[in-house]
Structure formats: structure tokens, C-alpha cells
Amino acid sequence: MTAPIARSASARNRTLHTPRRKGRHRDRPHPRTRSPGDCRRHGQAPPSSTGWDRRGPARFRIAADRYHHQFCADLQADEAALMAATQRPVTERALTDGLTGEPAWRTIPSWFVFGGQDLNIPADAVRFMAERASSRGTRVVSDASHAIAASRPEEVVATIVDAVGEGQG
Template identity: 55%
Template structure:
């Protein structure tokens, strides 16, 4: 509890100017908060951000620490609570469990959008959900773990395997940049079990690609159906980074969630 209070207090203080801006008339429509997943970073949302801003939405792409579901969710919840409008909380990949936990600690989340993301139930981890269905090839694409001074391990995708595994439908040049700028995820984070399943009480939307090699499409379909998603979109041939390769479809779904009652 002390950890949550400390993180929320710091984030609220840092974002006070932003929160004040949201109180202006222009900010009465929902704010879109985007949470990237493992092996990605906030720039993976750039195409989506451009479209949402063009349509008049305020967008925040947070930096997900990728250290653990509960601690990462505390950081995201701090941002959400500093915003004085309703929020559409959007998560990619491992960002799914993070938004699910963060939403439980904020009262202004009106919708959850899962973009090629895990939507775990209480007690489920990202690795456990992936293993339930055939088709994931991430394990073979990982580099040897990087052991940190505290003994924890960071995971990266081998750069020469990144494009095929993670971003097969992204042009070669930007895919190579994504490989070089990928953010590592703590191995423990992918094994951390969810404490909350906010999709049980908050309306959800899902979008994913039929050629996702990180999370099997069958797993996506299972999670969307279980969550009672208001809408599920499958992009034929899209990779795990569907928000990068198909920003129009992702932005359109986010806007549908924003205007839904």
C-alpha cells in the first residue's frame, strides 16, 4: 500500500500541469492513455497518436517500466489519476495486464482497449496464457537473458530475429530501428500473476493480427470472448505490432471505445 501511495503522489505532482490542462473545455472528451508492452517503447504508438490527435484527442503514451505487473500498473495509475477527464486505457501485449491492474486503482477509466494484448484473469500470467495455445515462437527468438546486479533477468529478442518474430509486416528499415530500440522486460514480469481482471467490470475492445507470433491468435480469441468484448477486430496477416503496421484500424477502434456510452 505504501508503494502505491508513494508512486501515485509523485506521478500526480509531476503531471499537475497536464491535469489542469485537461480541465479546460477542449479536454472534456476522453483522454487516451497508451501503454506499450515488452520489447517495444512509446514510439511504437506514433502512427496511432498522429491519427488520434488529428481527430482532437489528447493522447499520453506512457513509458512502461516493464519490471512487474503490480509496480508497472502503479506507475500507469499515477498518470491516469492525474488526468481530470474520463480515460480510455489502451495496452499492447504485456501492457494488457498492466492496464487491467491500473484501472482497478483509478475511478475515471471508461474503457479498456487491448491491442494484441494479454487480458488475464486473476492468477494468470502472460507466460501461462501464451502456453495455453499453440503458435507462439517467442522463446526461440529470445537472446540469452541479461543478468542484472540484483540477480533478476532481462529479456530481449535477438535483433536478427526481431523483424520476423515481432514486426513481420513492418518495412525493413523501421523494423530494424525497432529491434535496436527495444525495451527489455524483466523475466519475472512475464511470470507475475494478475491480481485484478478489470475487464470484468469495465467495457473492453480487442484488436489483433492473424499472424501474431508472440501471442497465438487462438489465445487472443479466447481472451476477447471471455471478456465479453464489445468489439473484436482481427487484421489478416498482421504481426504482433498491429498498432505500428495498421494504425488506422487501431485508432478507429480506440475512438469507438471513446465515444461509446
């Protein structure tokens, strides 16, 4: 039987914590933080539907009362409400960290399918990404929202079948 590792009282009581801003602004994001869906550089106004998740590091979520319009306007209200209640927040880090290494789209064939009514990622931005990645197939569903996999699964499946067919041919 091995003896337990001895730890000092201060080491036992130490906890990891995330530094927080002090004063009256402690519950607000740092001013240099970019909001998700920052569309200013793409010629669109940024969505006003994002909210801060105050648990831990800066994380973003779409406010439940704005979720249907912002994320999945082409779905039924009850499905949108379920999606809003179960959404996972995106971290600030995911939106702001740079890449390490070679982007996969430079070496792996790419296909794109997106909604023309997406209010989170502007269609022009997706078109740019598709062109930059030398997309082998780009399908635009003009009346689809950001939640295209839920609202228009046939088009998403067709894009996947196209990609698989080309990969096998």
C-alpha cells in the same frame, strides 16, 4: 546545521545485489523460468528468437537478427531494425507473477484489435481473452503482426474511435 548521520564502515561498503547462480550455469536463466511467448499451451511452438538480457534480474528481449520476422514482419526492414535496437526487455516477473485483486476486464468494458500474423501472442489466445472479457468489439487484422499499432494504425484508431463512441452513447 544538522550533523551528518554516522554510518559504520561496513554499512557504507554494503551494496545491494541480485543473487546469481554459481558455477558454469551462472549466465543462463534458472531452469524453472518460462520464456516469453510460451505458446506450447496454445498449440504453437515457442519463438526461438528470445534472448536473455544479463543485466540484473531475468529479463527477455527478442534477438536483433530475428526481431523483424518475430515481431514486425509487416514493417520495412529499417523501421524493424530501429525497433529492435530500441526495444525494452520484459522482466520475468511481468510474465510469471500472479494478479492481485480483481482483473480490470471484469468491470471495465474492453475492445480488442490484434494481428492474425502475430507470432508472439497466438490469435486463439487473444480470441479467448476477448471472449472472457466480454469484448464489446474485436477487430482482427488478418495480415498484421504483433506491431499492429505501427503497421496498421488506421485499424487501431478505428477500434479506439468505436470504444469512445460507445462510451459516449
